[in-house]
Amino acid sequence: MNTLNSKIPDGSIENKWTRYKSTVRLVNPSNKRRIEVLVIGSGLAGASAAASLAELGYNVKCFCFQDSPRRAHSIAAQGGINAAKNYSNDGDSVYRLFYDTVKGGDFRSREANVYRLAEVSANIIDQCVAQGVPFAREYGGLLDNRSFGGVQVSRTFYARGQTGQQLLLGAYSALSRQIAKGQVKMYNRHEMQELVIVDGKASGIITRNLVTGELERFSGHSVVLATGGYGNVFYLSTNAMGSNTTAIWKAYRKGAFFANPCYTQIHPTCIPVSGDYQSKLTLMSESLRNDGRVWVPKAQHDKRKPREIPDQERDYYLERKYPAYGNLVPRDVASRAAKQVCDEGRGVGPSGLAVYLDFRDAIQRLGRHVISERYGNLFEMYEKITGEDPYQTPMRIYPAVHYTMGGLWVDYNLMTTIPGLYALGECNFSDHGANRLGASALMQGLADGYFIIPYTIGAYLADDIRVQVTPTDHPAFQEAENSVRGRIDKLMNVKGSQPVEELHKKLGKILWEYCGMARNEQGLNKALAEIKLLKEEFWKEVKIPGGTNEFNPELDKAGRVADFIELGELMVLDALHRKESCGCHFREESQTAEGEAKRDDNTFSYVAAWEFKGDGSEPALNKEALEFEVVHLAQRSYK
Amino acid sequence: MIHALKMFYTTVGRKMIMALTGLFLVTFLIEHLYGNLLLYKLDGGVAFNEYSEFLVSSLFIRVVEIALFAGFLIHIIDGIYLTLYNRRARKIRYEVEHVSGLGTWFSRNMGLTGAVIFFFLVVHLKSFFVPYRIFHTDTSLAYEVASAFRSNWYAALYVVSMVILGSHLNHGFQSAFHSLGFNNIKYMKPMKTLGTLFALIMMIGFASFPIMFYFDIFGVGTDILGH
Amino acid sequence: MSETINLKLKVWRQKNTSAKGRFEIYDMPGVSTHMSFLEMMDVLNDKLIRGGQEPVAFDHDCREGICGMCSMFINGRAHGPLRGTTACQLHMRHFQDGETITIEPWRANAFPVIRDLVVDRSAFDKIIQAGGFVSVNTGNAPDANSIPVEKHKAEESFDAAACIGCGACVASCKNSSAMLFLSAKVSQLALLPQGDPERKVRVLKMVQAHDEAGFGSCTNIGACEAKCPKNISIAHIARLNKEYLRASLARD
């Protein structure tokens, strides 16, 4: 049932992208001036795409829901960005980065895309340095690298613990330059609420001005979604509070396929939950695992202070179980191992849902100043939140929802199944398979925005040169706007008794319980039933104060949560149908004797792309078979 | 030239005017203090008077004097302008504002201390400069100064004003260098110390005159006044 | 320390930019000291919504001190009493039982209130648009290691680049000056060879944009530095001044 054409160019894997670039159809510069592109999102993917397209001469309109493009969630990424530069001379190469990424993704990603990602990775670093991104440097003045989970080379570039911030500010500065030139028009505090389709092509969007509540219509030759991940479907996650699925969900409902929705990454090193009022979880960068050692007491329910537990009574379980990679095993493996020891009753802290990440040995070996130079701001962040000093006592960490590998299905051009609609960055499914390696989301977002979309969008737009943009009084715009207005009115008129947050928390609990770190058929079925009930409850009980035509954050949230509930259902459905374990998707029914994820390549070596079939009907499953021509399929082993 | 002058139209440029004129006034202060110290020579005020006469008769000093007045004028006008401009940048004020620890009192009250200095200047000019320099009274300036400081209110005003001048300089001296770009992370602390040191020297230096003469310490007053 | 405290909140409420605002007082009993300040605000809003009132609008997103969105003047200080801390990173363990906490929006003409505690900081974007970038098109960059950068300069450049654009510097400044924000960007790029070719135009244009937005003039007080959540030093303002002087005196 392979209905999907991924449009992978011919040729050997090393030549595909080069050949593609030299043969792709181009739009001539004078025609670019007549073309309007709408970019939704100003994170790494959106800002880099908007800036690069504008530099080429396209007229770009860019949208974000925050008060400035600089605040997109990408700003929070801490650890670093990968690139196959081999500056460390430790044998890194494009192939190795490609291989590590495919393996890290547990062989559930598309080879050609990943190879291209590895190929352009080096250019990203060049570009960012030229923009004035202050990456960490050695005394000789050259760039410094560190290593990240799941790999054995040092290829991660970083700017202290604020790499995402620095990269985003770089992209933001490029975007600002184009805004000043008038080539990009920026719409802050605007949220995309609907996609407009004319003659089967993506032709515009409806947005809500979050300050005035006004609905506005925007028309373009093409619509580029770069709206980030949907981890907030779990309520508690490391994502920013506003991160949402609304834009891609609307696209899904309009015909874009949604791929692998159940692949969600649970990050092993986050600060544990401290109470019901908790609104979000804070990540402690994975880079900490370079120098920190993870352990729990050997004994159950050991209530001694960590420093009072002698070495022989500690279980450095990652080093014990995975001697080759030790504390640097990939995220999914580290998270499950933590869950396992906590399930055994060896978890630490008041809730018993935490493990130690200890820097004692690193401080002894390297000195406090080295550790502080490497992780100073992370240590401070930890101390601010918990009131404990990690130089003195080990950090307590626990896994938390962090990243969504799933997203809109895209072909090699990053186009969704709706012609003219593209998806970049975390909101597409393309490169990370069933598990993303550390420091590769930043790489992917920037690769998509700076180096891929500027080429691939031309292939589509080359046909559109003569066509005017659809006028915004076209019936399709009218209809889309009416449906948005209708839904807002419906939400406002529920006038129930529960605030949005409460309903969101309920959704999060269901998903974390049954569709989180470990999943099984029974639980997933239960989740499906509970989400159905929750959906009814939402539309009967939600209480939204304030009015429609004003600044109303509760209304914004309500719209997002309504979409999250629908998405939650699809995630569970996807998790239920994938009866294998792979990467982050751990089905308890499918594990090895040692409790590791066990894939079923014969049955499930495909991308599950779901197609919306209307409210109340089951979505249809489309499959894109994954063919591995270069990489050998193997059971992952990090021992 | 016109182009270069445009730089003074901006908030940064305006502040550089403050710094340039401020530093110019600082050089005047140093010179003034040197002159005043001649009062301590215990020579009956001869050196001081000779020095004052030189100032009145020198053509060069005439020119400098104009510059000095211009300097004061520009410093004051620009100071008033900036103070008002900055106040107007926040029409609605805070209900609660805790400023302790957020910069020094000295730095927050430059307008106020400047105004006090201005008031002092008027009095100061009226009692010494105007009679001596404009009306060319024949009396010994040293005598005038020494007798003025015998007055309770005048000595007190003088001392208080010098404390205020010290406050102005405590922030102003280092701030001027900062405004002109002569500062960096490494020099920040030493510059502040230097500024305070300079302010203290000026304050103690100038304030010493009313105190010494009022209490007639070391007989400085008797030496000039004869009683 | 006791695990919960009772508080009174005195919060600025304002329906929209043109409306007249006023303070409202709310009782907040039983606040857990482990909560963050914004979580405490969530609890307040939950109560207000359930009670049929409108919740307090405030900006926030990352809740980990990096996006720069949160912006509250808490008890007379931008981002509250601690140094180097955003409102979202402030925890209730730093408050006393029985305390009244006054919460106001950033106050500056250049930052008009949109609603309650939410202000419009687009003036910051305008400053960056005026020149806070290196003009390098995608694909034009030389190899990243072709130009070495002295480590200490790269570090100092980073210190400046750490600015999150929150506006606490403006909010804390007696003069409502945005000089710390502006200087952070100018200084970051002035310290790097990549920023060198445009350094003259950059500083002139950015200063102009700063003034057009209606920010005041810096008088080197240092309140900005003391309340900057990223501890950005006013030494960067000195560098900005130097850049400005150099650029103004240059012949072209």
Ligand SMILES: Cc1cc2nc3c(=O)[nH]c(=O)nc-3n(C[C@H](O)[C@H](O)[C@H](O)COP(=O)(O)OP(=O)(O)OC[C@H]3O[C@@H](n4cnc5c(N)ncnc54)[C@H](O)[C@@H]3O)c2cc1C
């Ligand atoms: C705490 C944390 C640390 C991380 N650390 C790393 C790391 O070290 N290395 C790494 O590689 N990756 C890391 N990641 C992952 C990485 O940061 C993200 O995957 C990546 O930044 C996503 O970028 P993006 O451009 O796709 O989306 P985002 O940055 O999320 O941007 C989304 C944009 O879309 C806009 N938007 C969303 N919905 C709408 C709508 N409906 N209408 C209008 N606009 C909308 C938003 O305003 C925003 O501008 C980390 C993630 C987290 C949470």
Ligand code: HEM
């Ligand atoms: C002997 C007289 C004076 C001296 C030596 C002096 C010196 C200085 C100096 C060095 C500065 C610092 C400039 C800077 O920060 O860049 C300054 C600032 C200032 N002065 Fe004066 N000043 C004098 C008199 C006055 C008077 C009479 C007034 C006012 C009416 C005044 C008002 C101000 C103001 C408002 C500032 C600005 C604050 C600032 O930018 O930090 N000053 N002065």
Ligand code: SF4
């Ligand atoms: S300089 Fe500091 S206070 Fe000002 S905007 Fe930047 S981070 Fe905020």
Ligand code: FES
């Ligand atoms: S919410 Fe992002 S800095 Fe406070």
